[in-house]
Amino acid sequence: MPVQRERSEIYLLTRYLVALLIVCLTIGLSAAETHDPLSRKLERLSNLHGSFTFAVIGDTRSGGDDYRGLLLRLMERSPDFVVNTGDMVNSPGKRVWADFWEQSRPVSVPYFLTVGNHDVDDKKSEELYKNVVDLPGNELYYSFTVNDSLFIILDSNIPGQDRKITGDQYTWLEEVLSASGHKHKFVFVHHPLYPEKGMGFHYGGSLDKYPEDRDRLAALFKKFSVTIVFAGHEHLYLRKMVNGVMHIITGGGGAVLYAQEEQGGYYHFLLVTVDGNKVKGEVIDIRGNVKDAFQL
Numbered sequence: 001m002p003v004q005r006e007r008s009e010i011y012l013l014t015r016y017l018v019a020l021l022i023v024c025l026t027i028g029l030s031a032a033e034t035h036d037p038l039s040r041k042l043e044r045l046s047n048l049h050g051s052f053t054f055a056v057i058g059d060t061r062s063g064g065d066d067y068r069g070l071l072l073r074l075m076e077r078s079p080d081f082v083v084n085t086g087d088m089v090n091s092p093g094k095r096v097w098a099d100f101w102e103q104s105r106p107v108s109v110p111y112f113l114t115v116g117n118h119d120v121d122d123k124k125s126e127e128l129y130k131n132v133v134d135l136p137g138n139e140l141y142y143s144f145t146v147n148d149s150l151f152i153i154l155d156s157n158i159p160g161q162d163r164k165i166t167g168d169q170y171t172w173l174e175e176v177l178s179a180s181g182h183k184h185k186f187v188f189v190h191h192p193l194y195p196e197k198g199m200g201f202h203y204g205g206s207l208d209k210y211p212e213d214r215d216r217l218a219a220l221f222k223k224f225s226v227t228i229v230f231a232g233h234e235h236l237y238l239r240k241m242v243n244g245v246m247h248i249i250t251g252g253g254g255a256v257l258y259a260q261e262e263q264g265g266y267y268h269f270l271l272v273t274v275d276g277n278k279v280k281g282e283v284i285d286i287r288g289n290v291k292d293a294f295q296l
């Protein structure tokens with residue numbers, strides 16, 4: 001091979017490798033930017049004073065264009081932070097999670113995740129979840145506060161306690177609620193306590209699978225005056241009051257819908273504004289229409 005041609009091929013190969021390295025570094029840095037450390041998220045929230053607004057979205061399930069469309073609408077409304085009610089991805093894997101954070105790039109505010117059954121299904125995927133989602137401790141359940149509001153994120157997928165909030169997590173939850181003097185308390189759990197029969201596919205297969213444990217949890221929420229319980233799992237929107245506590249299922253974040261539009265089967269997110277004693281909510285669909293509104 002002529003020396004000139006050999007040099008030219010080495011030169012091209014070197015350029016290719018350098019370009020590849022730059023792409024890899026860019027992807028890595030992008031993921032790191034989107035995936036803020038929890039400490040930074042909490043620091044940003046500690047600077048909030050007075051009224052604030054948070055958005056809730058769920059069952060994005062690597063939802064592609066619908067998820068991205070919802071996020072653009074959501075960020076137009078400038079929430080202070082976002083909470084996902086779970087099933088962020090379809091099936092866990094490093095590349096899938098990188099893709100989720102890449103799709104979530106429009107969310108330039110703190111983004112908190114609730115674990116769903118599609119996010120973790122064994123020990124390996126649990127370890128991966130702990131790597132790709134910042135958590136304050138070693139558990140997938142946690143809490144944080146914003147002004148006079150308490151936010152509790154639960155894990156309804158613990159092996160041996162699947163579709164239940166029991167054991168150490170229940171003890172922790174009771175302690176957090178009893179120690180809280182917060183005016184408003186918001187709970188996020190992937191599996192709903194009260195799915196509706198005939199709407200969606202998970203009636204009897206959510207926290208209602210174990211009615212005694214579900215009722216004990218509901219009584220705890222009632223005792224400590226929880227403001228709203230947000231869930232997902234059913235790919236639709238549903239709001240109901242049960243024993244004085246508001247329960248909302250918001251699972252229309254991008255996955256295939258489980259109901260007709262008139263039964264809540266539309267892509268949507270929620271915006272909740274806390275202003276002193278008042279809590280106001282709006283449900284907004286992918287076209288920007290307000291589909292439901294409430295005030296507490």
Ligand SMILES: [Fe+2]
Pocket residue numbers: 087116117118190232233234
């Ligand atoms: Fe689910």
